[in-house]
Amino acid sequence: MEQGKRIKKGIHELYATDPLEADKMLWGREVNPFTRRGFLKKSALFAMSAVLGAHIPFWRNMPGGLIPVVLADSTEPFQLPGKHPDLVILNDRPVNAETPAHLLDDPITPADKLFVRNNGIPPQDIDINHWTLTITGESAKKTVSYTLEELKTKFKNYTYQLTLECGGNGRSEFHPPAPGNQWTVGAVGSPEWTGVRLGEVLKSAGIEEDAIYIGYYGKDTHLSGTPHKVPISRGVPISKALEPHSLIAWAINGEDLPLLNGYPLRLVCPGWPASTSGKWLEKIVIRNQIHDGTKMGGYSYRVPCHPVAPGAKVPEEEMCIIESMPVKSIITSPRSGAMLKLGQYLKLRGHAWAGDLSVSAMEVSIDFGATWQHCSLRAPKNPYAWQHWETTINFPERGYYEVWARATDDNGKMQPMLVPGWNPKGYLNNACHRIAVKIL
Amino acid sequence: MKIPSLTGGLLIGALTLPSWAQEEVDEKTGLVIDEGFEIVKANCTGCHSARLITQNRATREGWKETIRWMQRTQNLWQFDPQTEEAILDYLAKHYAPEARGRRPNLKIEKWYFLEGEEPPQ
Numbered sequence: 001m002e003q004g005k006r007i008k009k010g011i012h013e014l015y016a017t018d019p020l021e022a023d024k025m026l027w028g029r030e031v032n033p034f035t036r037r038g039f040l041k042k043s044a045l046f047a048m049s050a051v052l053g054a055h056i057p058f059w060r061n062m063p064g065g066l067i068p069v070v071l072a073d074s075t076e077p078f079q080l081p082g083k084h085p086d087l088v089i090l091n092d093r094p095v096n097a098e099t100p101a102h103l104l105d106d107p108i109t110p111a112d113k114l115f116v117r118n119n120g121i122p123p124q125d126i127d128i129n130h131w132t133l134t135i136t137g138e139s140a141k142k143t144v145s146y147t148l149e150e151l152k153t154k155f156k157n158y159t160y161q162l163t164l165e166c167g168g169n170g171r172s173e174f175h176p177p178a179p180g181n182q183w184t185v186g187a188v189g190s191p192e193w194t195g196v197r198l199g200e201v202l203k204s205a206g207i208e209e210d211a212i213y214i215g216y217y218g219k220d221t222h223l224s225g226t227p228h229k230v231p232i233s234r235g236v237p238i239s240k241a242l243e244p245h246s247l248i249a250w251a252i253n254g255e256d257l258p259l260l261n262g263y264p265l266r267l268v269c270p271g272w273p274a275s276t277s278g279k280w281l282e283k284i285v286i287r288n289q290i291h292d293g294t295k296m297g298g299y300s301y302r303v304p305c306h307p308v309a310p311g312a313k314v315p316e317e318e319m320c321i322i323e324s325m326p327v328k329s330i331i332t333s334p335r336s337g338a339m340l341k342l343g344q345y346l347k348l349r350g351h352a353w354a355g356d357l358s359v360s361a362m363e364v365s366i367d368f369g370a371t372w373q374h375c376s377l378r379a380p381k382n383p384y385a386w387q388h389w390e391t392t393i394n395f396p397e398r399g400y401y402e403v404w405a406r407a408t409d410d411n412g413k414m415q416p417m418l419v420p421g422w423n424p425k426g427y428l429n430n431a432c433h434r435i436a437v438k439i440l
Numbered sequence: 441m442k443i444p445s446l447t448g449g450l451l452i453g454a455l456t457l458p459s460w461a462q463e464e465v466d467e468k469t470g471l472v473i474d475e476g477f478e479i480v481k482a483n484c485t486g487c488h489s490a491r492l493i494t495q496n497r498a499t500r501e502g503w504k505e506t507i508r509w510m511q512r513t514q515n516l517w518q519f520d521p522q523t524e525e526a527i528l529d530y531l532a533k534h535y536a537p538e539a540r541g542r543r544p545n546l547k548i549e550k551w552y553f554l555e556g557e558e559p560p561q
Contacts, residue, residue, distance in 0.1 A: 040497050176495040179506055212492060224487050224515040294513075337548045402546060405447025412519040418542045436548045 063176040068367055082258040084112045090181045094118040094223060094231075095260060098169075098186035101433065102335035104351070107388055108161055108187035111252040116260045117166045117187060119295070120231025123219035123280050128264050133201075133248070137215070137285030138287035141206025148264060155196035155204075160245055160270075160302045161385035163190040165325050167301050168275030170429030173419045176311045178426025183353065185330055185433055190351065190386040193268050195249030198284075207238070207286055214241045215291030216267055216278030233293025234301065236269050236276050238286070245270055245384050248281065270384035271321050271355040273301050273427070290321075310422035319424075324355030326430040327408075329362060329407035331391070336435035342398055346437065349390035352377065354409035361408040362389040366401050366437075369417045401437045443475070470494045476530030477522060481553035487514065493535060 020037065033182065080097060083323035087097040097116045112220045112264065127255035128148055136143040146154065170176050213233035222229035240246060250257060257263040262279025269276040275295065283289070295301060304312075329352035340346060350360040358380055363372040375391035395401060408414045415432045463472045469490035471477055485495060487510075499504065507524070510516035519527065 090495060091489050156538040160545070173543065175542075176499075176502075177537050179496055179498060179502070181492075182495045222515075226515055229515070290544040334554055335552075336546065337551045339551050340554055343559060345559060346554075346556050352458045394559070431543065434546055436546045438551060 035299065059161045066374070072131065080116065080260060082095060082260065083116065084110075087113070087115070087212075088184075088186070090183070093397055094120055095122075095266050096181045098183055099189065100335075100407070101185050101330050101332055101350075101435075103332075104186065104189065104330060105332035106348070108253065109191045111191060111255060111258050113148060114164075114189040114252065114258070114261055115166065115169075115187045117181070118220065118260065118275065118279075119275075119307055120220040120222050122259055123221070126219075126259075131264055131282070133265060133281060133295055134283045135205040135286065136283065137287055138356060139211035139286040139288045140202075141207040141208060142374060144205045146201075151196055151201070151248065151265075152250070156198050157194060157196060158247065159192055159194045160247065161190055161192045161381045162245060162247070162268050162270035162385045163188065163384055164268065164270060164274040164277055165328070165353070166321055167275055168425070170419075170431065171426035173429055174310075174422055175419075176422075178424065180426060187274075188328075188330070188353075190353070192254070193247055193249040194251035194254065194297065195247040195268070197244060198246040198248050198267065198269075199244070201248055202241060202284070202286060203345070205286065208288070210288040211235055211238050211286050213287040213289065213291045215285045215287055215293045215296070216281055216429070217283040217285070217293070218262075218266075218278050218280035219282050220280050230294045232275065232278070232295045233291070234276050234278065234296055235285075235287070235291035235293065236272060240269060240272065265276075271324055271353075275301055284361075290347045296321075298426055301427065302316070302425070303421070303427055307421050308423070312422075315389050316422055323425060324357070326352075326355040326429040327357070327359060327409040327413055328352065328407045328422075329415065330433045331403060331405050331435050334435070334437075338435075339438045339440055340395075342395070342439050345392050346396045346403075347390065347392050348375070348403060348405075349388065350405060350433075351386040352405075352407035353384075353386040354407065357409040358376060358383070358385075359387050359407045360410040360412075362387075363406050363408075364391060365404045365406070366393060366395060368402065372406065395439045398439050400433045401439065404432045404434050405438040408434045449522050461485070472534040474530065474534065476526045479526045481526060483519070483523070487516070497535055497537045498527070499536065502527050503528055503531040503535070 005342035078118040080095060082098065083228065086103055086105060088151055090096045090098060095116050095118045099113050099115050131148050132145045133151060134143060134145045166183060168180055169183045170185060171180055172182035172184050213235055215233055217233050218233050222231050248265065249268045250265050251385055257266060265281045266279040267277045267281055297318055298316055301322050303322055304314045305318055305320040308314055329350055331348060331350040333349050334411060348364060354364050359377065362375040362377045364375060365372045373393060377389045378387055380387050404417065406415045415430050419429055421433045466473050466477065469481055469485060471481060471490050471494060507516065509520065
């Protein structure tokens with residue numbers, strides 16, 4: 001079990017490097033520096049017990065920083081708190097995990113199946129009664145702060161289904177390889193978010209005429225442990241921030257955000273690289289220049305302004321910030337590897353999305369793109385929700401097939417069958433998704 | 441390099457396996473155990489997971505650029521030339537790009553039987 005081994009290494013490594021930090025990060029377990037005894041909050045105890053599959057009777061005596069022996073000796077997949085056990089963990093510090101395509105079958109992505117892309121360490125000891133959001137910056141008319149309660153009650157609440165996709169989703173297929181987490185297809189999800197409109201909150205501070213951008217700051221901490229070093233601080237043009245579907249959200253599908261997805265508060269700027277949707281949100285700045293926070297410059301979340309050859313050296317000034325994500329689709333059922341008898345028909349379904357646009361057509365091919373069959377495609381629940389498609393296909397003879405899925409956006413752009421334009425950091429691979437099927 | 445014992449049948453298969461399959465791997469980090477392993481472990485896994493090394497592939501020049509980026513932006517310390525050479529030798533040897541086409545073949549985790557639909561009447 002490659003996956004089991006990989007995950008086992010993850011937890012060992014985590015504990016080998018800094019056991020007390022690992023305890024805090026995974027379980028929220030604080031350690032008393034004198035007795036070295038772990039202090040578990042009720043929620044942390046619950047998370048740990050859930051992973052172990054058993055109640056821990058002597059948890060009060062369990063030393064802090066001790067890897068639970070059941071996990072240490074087990075090759076069972078290790079689970080992230082609040083997350084589905086079959087998420088594939090790409091990295092454990094920072095935590096990065098993607099969702100296998102067949103687990104994205106739900107029309108609305110459940111919170112435990114939403115991918116995790118963290119840049120730093122999530123904040124500890126979150127006190128939601130004292131959590132505040134501050135709006136400031138050189139183009140804010142005044143600085144204002146709201147508690148969570150004030151945000152929820154002073155502004156109108158909205159719930160929308162909004163698709164978020166990591167800018168590096170699909171990176172693993174680029175060649176020459178691009179550095180970073182090697183995402184395959186599952187760094188995407190489309191849950192229902194509840195929050196207030198970002199634009200309304202910005203307007204409550206007053207937006208100066210010269211405002212062109214916003215930037216966010218979260219409470220996560222830098223991997224190096226350096227205090228005040230910001231792991232990530234990105235943003236969007238003011239026009240995107242003022243769109244009705246750009247939210248400051250505190251809930252997924254009616255429940256608190258999972259800690260790893262930004263609890264208790266985050267931005268959701270749908271259709272753009274998910275890195276613009278800052279987590280553990282505590283400050284937004286209204287800027288009179290393009291925001292210059294961490295990961296806004298250089299090669300981060302930028303692609304060459306003009307197409308380049310694979311492996312090309314691209315000067316920094318030739319790199320442009322990614323805005324809307326490209327058209328894309330996935331096959332969520334069946335799971336790759338299905339074997340059917342000749343003569344049987346195969347039901348296929350999945351989702352399609354297109355950044356700021358919507359999807360106008362969906363097709364599948366079983367002959368490597370030689371011919372395509374139209375699928376039925378539903379309208380999105382609201383702008384920025386992914387769209388569901390389905391179709392039934394049959395196969396002419398026994399053998400190995402690949403089912404390819406291709407979406408077209410309402411500007412007429414289609415997903416490519418090959419990996420599209422190479423870029424230094426491996427962003428925006430929207431090549432069509434493929435699954436394998438055998439007919440016996 | 442230690443080659444794990446393989447049966448005759450497997451040995452033929454091993455010729456087509458990727459290079460890492462024949463290498464001894466450290467249980468805790470997943471890094472290949474070879475000259476330079478300890479230096480890489482000591483200098484790299486203090487700040488980030490070894491998974492950021494083992495899931496990536498780059499040329500010697502590419503790894504060097506990654507180190508420079510970490511020094512510029514991530515508080516990575518400066519290495520003496522000998523240490524840096526050892527790190528780059530190790531990374532370039534064990535985590536180099538593999539030759540590959542524009543789209544690799546699908547990897548199928550497992551085949552399973554699926555009851556299809558009957559043809560429409």
